[in-house]
Amino acid sequence: MxxxxxxxxxxxxxxxxxxxxxxxxxxxxxxxxxxxxxxxxxxxxxxxxxxxxxxxxxxxxxxxxxxxxxxxxxxxxxxxxxxxxxxxxxxxxxxxxxxxxxxxxxxxxxxxxxxxxxxxxxxxxxxxxxxxxxxxxxxxxxxxxxxxxxxxxxxxxxxxxxxxxxxxxxxxxxxxVERFIGYALSEYIMFGFFYGMIVIFSFHNLLMFLAVRRRQYLFYILYVLSVGMFEMSTDGIAFQYLWPNQPVWNEYAYGVSLFFLSTFGLIFTKELLHVKIKAPKINTVINLLIIIRLIYFLVCLFYNTDWFKYKFLEFIPLSLCFFTGIYIWWKKQYGPARFFVLGYFFLSLGFIIKIVHILGWSRLFIGNVVGYYSLSFGFLLEMVFLSFAIGDQVRILRRKKENARKQIIKQMQVNAELKDNINKELEDKVVVRTKEVQQKSAELQQKNITIEHQNEELLSKNTLLEHQAEEISRMNILLEKDNINLKTNIEKVREARVNATEVDFEEFSLKYPDKDSCYKFLADMKWENGYACIKCSNTSYCNGKVPFNRRCTKCAYEESVLHDTIFENNRIPINKAFYLVYLMYNHKGAISSHKLSERIGIRQSTCWTYASKVKKVMEDRKKDIKGSGKSGWSKLIINK
Structure with missing residues (x-):
């Protein structure tokens, strides 16, 4: 059963x-x-x-x-x-x-x-x-x-x-066909009204941007143009009038226009509502969402254009803008945000009605025409209320400016009153001060008479002092000449002593105390017969980068003062190298490297190396230095 x-x-x-x-x-x-x-x-x-x-x-x-x-x-x-x-x-x-x-x-x-x-x-x-x-x-x-x-x-x-x-x-x-013609004409008239409103809004805000240079107007223009491009792509108007022979662009039109719409919508929200100042955390979220939206757009554009079809994702930036407006209006009591909230309310309502229409439910409580064009109506109302928000912001700024101007005028009046009071007080003080000045002037006049007598006495004393100064100056000139002669005699005595007897390093250093004195001595010896460039034989020169070097003015070759001397490639202080040559010459090469190290303060191995080099030069130049006395050590310096 x-x-x-x-x-x-x-x-x-x-x-x-x-x-x-x-x-x-x-x-x-x-x-x-x-x-x-x-x-x-x-x-x-x-x-x-x-x-x-x-x-x-x-x-x-x-x-x-x-x-x-x-x-x-x-x-x-x-x-x-x-x-x-x-x-x-x-x-x-x-x-x-x-x-x-x-x-x-x-x-x-x-x-x-x-x-x-x-x-x-x-x-x-x-x-x-x-x-x-x-x-x-x-x-x-x-x-x-x-x-x-x-x-x-x-x-x-x-x-x-x-x-x-x-x-x-x-x-x-x-x-x-008759019904189609009437319907098409009505629809295109409505499109003309809608896109005409977009052009008017854009042109008006462009003029405002050029007038006041506020970035919010520029971002609002870009947002409105993005809305227009999205609606044109959705209605097929863009295909009909902008790229009728390029149908492949239809695959990108929705995604590109939606990207710019959501991006400029978020940026305009930040600028209009001053989100960075009034809600820093929300500002960070908006910046993060813009970056994510950009990455998603690039992935769709270059990897898979089929992902552009997920238009419902635009509800996220729309909701964030709506929430930001409500928060700043409710929490921060910012007046223009109320029109912003109204605009996004109608846009959200249009978005919801559009979804209901797509699902086929709009016939139950609204007409098909309203359902089909609900998003366009929502965008239009949003643009109107966003314009109100911008105007309200301008009105607030103008009111603040007017209040500031009134405050400035009031302050200027207070300043004028203060100025009058101060001037009156100053006039009274000037009268009192004038009397004091007159009294002081009489006292000063009496003192001036006294000072004149004192000045006459000083003039006579100054004349006497001038004669004494002339005498002192004459004596100073004589003393200076004597000092120069004395200094020259001391230098000659010192040189004679160095050349005549063996002296220690401290006394030798009085003659050659530093590197510059040694370099000068070498330069004078090396070029005592005149300078000639070793490269081009030019006889004109200028100073080189290193003191006492000479640079050829023709080929720019710079010749070192140590070149072609026994001190070339020298690694010890030049004055100690001078003293080493001096000792080797005085002892006829018989002084030990240990003794040299003790007297000069340099390592024994280094002294041995230099002593060997000097001893070889002495052997090569026996005839030249024979009979030169104590000053013959200087003849070992220049290479032949």
């Missing part, structure tokens, strides 16, 4: 399902029908997963039962990798007597093929879509229109093949 009940339920379910599959509601059209939108059971669909079905196969009896009833108010292509066939059934109750069209609304649909029967029952193919250039359309309109080939009385099946990378609402509408 239970098995029979189950079998009957199964048979009933199969029968009911089959009835749902093949059942399709017929749409009756007569001469009074100007427009009809196909919804629900008036549309059946077939999913072509491999996208290889032809119209002959689809309209054949084998595929008629494979069409399923539409489960949504408007059909959608849930599987974006497949093609979808849609079928509508129309009954003309009488000959229409006028032309009519079938129109598709969603402008982002990539490819639409319409198969409409003619008077002979043959299906005529027409195609349209966002992937085709605009001039290939039958009607130069932003939507997709297909002309009905016959208006005779009877029942007709219309087939439509739809492919799209994005999920679209397949909104199919029957319209008479």
């Amino acid at each position: 239970l098995r029979k009940v189950i079998n009957r339920l199964v048979y009933f379910f199969i029968f009911f399902s089959a009835h749902q599959v093949i059942a399709q509601q017929v749409v009756n059209i007569d001469t009074n029908t100007k427009e009809h939108i196909f919804v629900n059971k008036e549309i059946v669909c077939l999913e072509d997963i491999n996208r290889n079905l032809t119209i002959e196969e689809v309209k054949s009896a084998a595929y008629q039962d494979k069409f399923i009833a539409n489960k949504d108010f408007y059909p959608k292509n849930y599987n974006r990798k497949a093609a979808y066939w849609y079928r509508i059934k129309v009954r003309f109750n009488e000959k229409l007597g006028h032309s009519a069209i079938i129109e598709f609304f969603d402008q982002i649909t990539d490819h639409v093929e319409a198969y409409l029967p003619d008077e002979n029952g043959n299906y005529v193919k027409s195609k349209a879509g966002a992937d085709l250039s605009f001039r290939e359309r039958s009607f130069h309109h932003k939507n997709f229109q297909f002309l009905i080939n016959t208006d005779k009385k009877g029942e007709y099946f219309y087939y439509f093949r739809v492919e799209s990378k994005d999920q679209v609402n397949v909104i199919i509408v029957f319209r008479t």
Whole structure:
């Protein structure tokens, strides 16, 4: 018994399902029908997963039962990798007597093929879509229109093949040509009003930016232009008028315009509401969101443009702007934020209504027109209230400026009163001070007389002092001459002593105390017969980088004062090297390196090396230094 009940339920379910599959509601059209939108059971669909079905196969009896009833108010292509066939059934109750069209609304649909029967029952193919250039359309309109080939009385099946990378609402509408013309004109007038408002807002704020140079006006212009570009891309107006021969740009238009819309919206929010000052944490969140949005945009642009379809992500920056406005209005009591909040309230409301319309629920409580254009209305109201917010901010700034001006005027009045009081006090003090000055002047006059007598005495004394100064000056000149002669005699005595006897290093250092004195001695000896460049033989020179070096004025070669002397490549202090040569010469090369090290204060090994070098030179120049006395050590210095 239970098995029979189950079998009957199964048979009933199969029968009911089959009835749902093949059942399709017929749409009756007569001469009074100007427009009809196909919804629900008036549309059946077939999913072509491999996208290889032809119209002959689809309209054949084998595929008629494979069409399923539409489960949504408007059909959608849930599987974006497949093609979808849609079928509508129309009954003309009488000959229409006028032309009519079938129109598709969603402008982002990539490819639409319409198969409409003619008077002979043959299906005529027409195609349209966002992937085709605009001039290939039958009607130069932003939507997709297909002309009905016959208006005779009877029942007709219309087939439509739809492919799209994005999920679209397949909104199919029957319209008479007269109705289409009236509707299109009204719609384009509305577009002209909407985009005209965008141009007016942009131009007005451009003038404001040029006048006051506030960045918020510039970002508002960029935001409004981004809104306009997004709406033009969504409505198909941009494709129609901006790039009609480049349909590939339709793949980027939405994503690019949405990126600029959300980015400039966030930046404008920061500038208008002074978020950096009033809410630093929210400002950090906004900056972070801008960076994330930029990264996502670049990934979509260069990696996968298919990700541009996730438009619902723009609800995040929209919500953040809305929250920022509420916070600054509620917490910071910033007046212009109230208009900002109202603008984003209407934009959010338009966004929600648009979603409801896409889901097909807008017909329950609002009209299709309001639902379809809700986001545009929201943007328009938002722009109006944002303009109010900017104007309110300007009004507040003007009021602050006026208050500041009044405060300045008031302060200037106070300053003037203070100035008058001070001047009066100063005048009184001047009178008192004048009397004091007159009294002091009389006293000073008496003192001046006394000072004049004293000056006469000083003049006489100064004359005497001048004579004494002249005598002292004459004596100083004589003393200076004596000092010069004395100094010269001391120098000669010292040189004679150095050359005459062996002296210790301290006494030797009086003659050659430092590097400069040694270099000067070498220079005088080396070039006592005149300078000649060793490279080019030029006789003109200038000072080199190192003191006492000489640089050729012709070839710029700089010759070191140590070059071609026994001290070339010297690594010990030059005055000690002088003393070492002096000792070696006085002892005729017989002094030991240990003794040299003790007297000069240099390591024994270094003294041995230098002593060997000097001893070799002495042997080579025995004839030259023979009979030179104690001063012959200087003849060992210059190499021959």
